[in-house]
Amino acid sequence: MHRRSVILAAFLILFIPLSVTYIVSIPTTRTITILHTNDLQSRLLGFGPNAEYSPGTVNNDDTIGGFARLATLIERRRAAAREAGHTVLLLDGGDFSMGTLFHTITRQTGGELRLMHMVGYDAVAIGNHEFDFSPEGLAQMITSARNSEHDLPVLLMSNLRFDPDDAGDDRLQALFNEGVIQPYHIIERDGLRIGLIGLMGYNAWEVTARKGPLRFEDPIETTRRLARELKNEHGVHMVIVCSHGGVSSDDQGRRIGDAWNGEDIELxxxxxxxxxxxxGHSHTPIPDPRIVHEHTPVLQAGSEARYLGELVMEVGPESIEYVSYELHPIDDSIPGDARVTAYIEDLKARITRDFLQKWGYRFEQPIAEVHRDLTEAYDDQALGNLIADSIRTAANADIGLTSNGVIRDNLLMGRTGIQSVSDVFGLAPLGEGKYSDAPGYPLMKCYLTASELKSVLEVLSFAYRVKGNSYYPRFSGLRFEFNPWRMPLDNVYKIEIGNPEAGYREIDLDDEETLYSVALTTYLGGFVAVLDELSMGLHSVTIKDEQGAVVTDINDLIIDG
Structure with missing residues (x-):
């Protein structure tokens, strides 16, 4: 019996620990500083006319942001934290690409990722705009950056899955298999083990233009599973999520009092x-973090390098405590990092040579002048109307259609009002041609009846009240009246076709014969094509060509793509 007891005891000692929670304690409290950004959107220059951005000098322009200035501030705050004895991380919440002329060559250069490596990012979440060039395009971007830098920030993609039967995501999956993209990552630094997770939120996935065969998994379930695995099986001291989910406080994305809501709060x-x-994702500057469960701060640093967030926490043997937070603004009081500025200048020259020159343009070429700020705000009519007018005119259509969500920038007057090619490109930069690699969503022209126009107006005018101001419609060539107090999706009672110069005429909403031409991008055309689903069967639209024949593939209606 004694021998059996000894054998049993040995067995228990050897094997039972394999099933016990793996806990690594730290003997003393460590202070950690987490520097962070999100939604950089290829915004390497400042806000304001690009010609006025002067990172080589200080206090002589009104532009804000700029990656070279961000780089300087990161190094200053990192040095200060290290001098105070803190462990330091630099993280990003996703959407580091797409939005300016710089993204037009990102598949060839990986320029945004190279810059993030240059300034020392530890990890970066993959956001929805990373897929604007498709999973294949994202793989090209990453590969180009690796060919130049070899050592990139860790790319986090925790809740997207590959399709084993579709080759459309194979190159991206190969990078995942190599560990360039990871479902989670553990950083060991100064005695701390820190687990990192990177998520795509529901809304971000919903608006991802070119998902390819990738599949989406619930971010909450994914996080719960990975957080427990990281703490119980890998013994991390803390779990940080880089979440491209977003915050808001009501359906219009406005904050009410001190309350924040949204996917990241729910997470x-x-x-x-x-x-x-x-x-990330909602482009929200949060100066005072929302603290959940009395210890979990939810943060966001605006967008496009206008801010750098700095979170300080204490990690102790028994608990993790929030200490402080500061949202640092970035403006012309901060000199730009010279090495970063030089690299950005090289990118500008390459954009002119490889992209703009064939159309007769240069990156810094003056092309327009404004006498006041023209903003993308839903209650500022001028810019949205100008873009809708441009779409209608380019397609020679009765009606031009766009929405606030695809208008990505303002035309800011600055000190001179002069706008360059790079400023104007930023107004509608998203997407890629169907039949070429030219940036921008293809332009299409379809034909609808009066009742179908009413259906489009009903759904779009309802969507922005439910989904937020990015869904706010912009039209050219028509005006309409609606009563918001009527039943939802039955508000529009009058539509007029025309323009301010020639005048407007009312159309018969019951007319099922007359066809009206509508110009829009294929991105919005995809939503119009599924109007029946979006309105839960209350409205339907049959997209037609000029002869009235039904068109099932909107790509057949592309006129510039």
Missing amino acids: ATQVPEVDAIIG
Whole structure:
């Protein structure tokens, strides 16, 4: 019996620990500083006319942001934190690409990722705009950056899955298999083990233009599973989520009082194992973090390098405590990093040579002048109307259609009002041609009846009230009247076709014979094509060509793509 007891004891000692939670304690409290950005959107220059951005000098322009200035501030705050004895991380919440002329060559250069490596990012979430060039295009971007830098920030993609039967995501999956893209990552630094997760939120996935065969998994369930695995099986001291989910406080994306809502708040609420959320997607500057469960801060640093967030936390043997937070503005008081500026100048020259020159343009070429700020705000009519007019005129259509969500920038007057090619490109930069690699969503022209026009107006005018101001419609060539107090999706009672110069005429909403030409991008055309689904069967639209024949593939209606 004694021998059996000894054998049993040995067995228990050897094997039972394999099933016990793996806990690594730290003997003393460590302070960690987390620097973070999100939604950089290829915004390497500042806000304001690009010709006025002067990173080589200070206090002589009104532009804000700029990656070279961001680089300087990162190095300053990193040095200060290290001098105070802190462990330091630099993280990003996704959408580092797409939005300016710089993204036109990103598949060839990986320029945004190279810059993030240059300034020392530890990890970066993959956001929805990383897929604007498709999974294949993202793979090209990453590969180009690796060919130049070899050592990139860790790219986090925790809740997207590959399709084994479709080759459309194979190159991206190969990078995942190599560990360039990871479902989670563990950083060991100064005695701390820190687990990192990178998520795509529901809304971000919904608006992803070119998903390819990738599949989406619930971010809350994914985070719960990975956070427990990281803490219980890998012994991390803290879990940080880089979440491209977003925050808001009502359906219009406005904050009410001190309350924040949205996907990132819900994530922190549902998964208490998470110790901090570095947010993105909604482009929201949060000066005072929302603290969930009395210890989990939810953060976001605006967008496009206008801010750098700095979170300080204490990681102790028994608990993790929030200490402080600061949202640092970035403006002309900060000199730009010279090495970063030089690299950006090289990119500008390459954009002119490889992209713009064939159309007779240069990156810095003056092309327009404004006498006041023209903004993308839904209640500022001028810019949205100008873009809708341009779409209608280019297609020679009765009606031009766009929405606030695809208008990505303002034309800011600055000190001179002069706008360059690079400024104007930023107004509608998203997407890619169907039959060429030219940037921008293809332009299409379809034909609808009066009742179908009413259906489009009903759904779009309802969507922005439910989904937020990015869905706010912009039209050219028509005006309409609606009563918001009527039943939802039955508000429009009058439509007029025309323009201010020639005048407008009312159309018969019951007319099922007359066809009206509508110009729009294929991105919006895809939504119009599924109007029946979006309105839960209350409205339907049959897209037609000029002869009235039904068209099932909107790509057949492309006139510039």
